[in-house]
Amino acid sequence: MKFIHAADLHLGSPFKGLTDLPLQIKQQVLQAITQSFTALIDTAVKQKVDFVILAGDQFDDVQRNLQAQVLLQQQLIRLADAQIPVFMVYGNHDYLTADQAMINLPDNVRVFGPKVTTKTLQTKSGVTVAVSGFSYDQNHITTDRLAEYPQRQSQVDYQIGILHGQIGQPGDNYAPFTxxxxxxxxxxxxxxxxxxxxxxLAQKPYIIYPGNIQGRHRNETEAKGFYLVNYDGQQTRPQFQASAPVIWQNVTLSVADLTDIDKLMAAIQAAITVPENTLVELTLTQVQTLPPKLLEKITSGELLATLQTLDHQQHFNYVYRLKTEAQPLQVYQSIDAQYWQAAAKEVFQADAIQKHLGKLQQVEAIRELYQQKDFPQWIQQQTLTLLEQNEGELQ
Structure with a gap:
């Protein structure tokens, strides 16, 4: 027996915040979810799976973008033509409401309602499968619904639970469970x-989040896709199938000891590890060690502009954002002890302190503190403390 487990398609997701992409790349990004979902259906048909599970959030919004609905309908019709059943629940993004304008889905799709129910299927090879689950009928479900799921049925060969939710305690927003x-x-x-x-999350039995099928922003990195699950009558073997055509990558690169632009460009290209179709947020650290003219290429935006004009005709590693971080400099630790001590003898003296306090001595609290016998030593200790506390801001 074989089946596909996917979730969080988020058809109709707008990919916010990428308006400045070159047109060719932007078009690829906007089509990425469609292409990933199509690849999922291609795999189901090619592998002749016994059924497909869609575990919620097929749509990005409860209003269900019409174009996204048509896409879902067309792809599920492909499964119907291949005689592949679908078990589907709705999640917190696309929860069921009474007034939704919904396109009809083909008869091979078995949709779960807001109550936990169990649907059965006998595969072509004679395996009897029971599938239990429910759909959201509101954005938040704060109750633990596991008590409503039946115990495993003895008369079936394989039982699956579908749950769109999170590990948590009752009161959490998304069908909490343990x-x-x-x-x-x-x-x-x-x-x-x-x-x-x-x-x-577990292997006996397998408890799996497949993730979404396409990353939509910088926090959704790595390959995205779905699971192709094989069951041989004894063991369950899930195998991840990457289907996302666009991958997000956050790259942090130390530029310490780089002395020219060629070395900098080579280091950046080596740091971007995904071979193609990658949207990269690049963070350069220890930039304070760079020669001034090289640092200017970064701070002026010239480096980013250059990286963005590289050839992207077939595939792309597009750096859409470039950030810099200066690492802490241990300034006070690098001061030779004897020079620090010599300076301290000169600076932390009553006469010198009185001279620099100036009109501050008119403040009663400062005047009283200054008149204390150990005030110079106190000033010196506070100076050292401030240096230690603010070392990360010293440039």
């Missing part, structure tokens, strides 16, 4: 949704 609760049901597989970070 791993212990999931395991106690005796199911063979838990198909989770909602968390966009791919994660296998």
């Amino acid at each position: 791993l212990q609760e999931l395991m106690s049901k005796g199911y063979d597989y838990w198909a989770l949704g909602h968390i966009h970070q791919r994660s296998i």
Whole structure:
């Protein structure tokens, strides 16, 4: 038996904040979710899977963009033509409401309502599968719904639970649950949704977040896709399938000891590890060590502009943002002890302090403090303390 587990398609997601991309790259990014979902359906048809699970948030918004609805309908019709059933729940982004304008889905799609129900299927190879789950009917579900899921049915060969939710306690916003609760049901597989970070929470049974099928911003890095799951009658073997055509990458690069622009450019190209179709946020650290003229190329925006004009005809590693960070300089630690002590003898003296205090001596609290016998030593200690506390800001 084979099936696909996917979640968080977010069809119709707007990809906010990328308006300055070159037109060619922007078009690829805007089509990325569609291409990833199409690749998922391609795999289902090619692998002749027994069914597909969509574990919530098929749409990015409860209003369900019409173009996104048509896309979902067309791709699910492809599965219907291949005689592949679909088990689908709605999540917190695309929850069910009474007044939604919804396009009809083909008959191969089995949609779960707001109550936990169980649907059964017999595969072509004769495996009996039970699938339990529910759809959101509001944005937040703060109750633990696991008590409504039935225990594993003895008369079936394989049982799956679909849950769009998060590990947590009652009162949390998204159908909170615990791993212990999931395991106690005796199911063979838990198909989770909602968390966009791919994660296998347990292996006996498999409890899996597949993540979303396409990263939509800088916090959704790494390859994105879905799981192709094989069951041989004894063991379950999930295999991640990357389908996202665009990958986000956050790169941090130390530029210490780089002395010219050629070395800097070479270091940047080596740091961007994903081979193609990558949107990169690049952070350069220890920039204070660069020669002034090289640093100016960065701070003026010239380096970023140059990186963005490289050839992107076929594939791209596009640096959409460039940041710099200056690392702490241990200034006070680099001062030779004997020079510090010599300076201290000259500066931290009553006469010198009185001279520099000037009109501040008219403030009663300062005057009283200054008149104390150990005031010079106190000033010296406070100076050292401030240096230690602010070392990260010293340039």
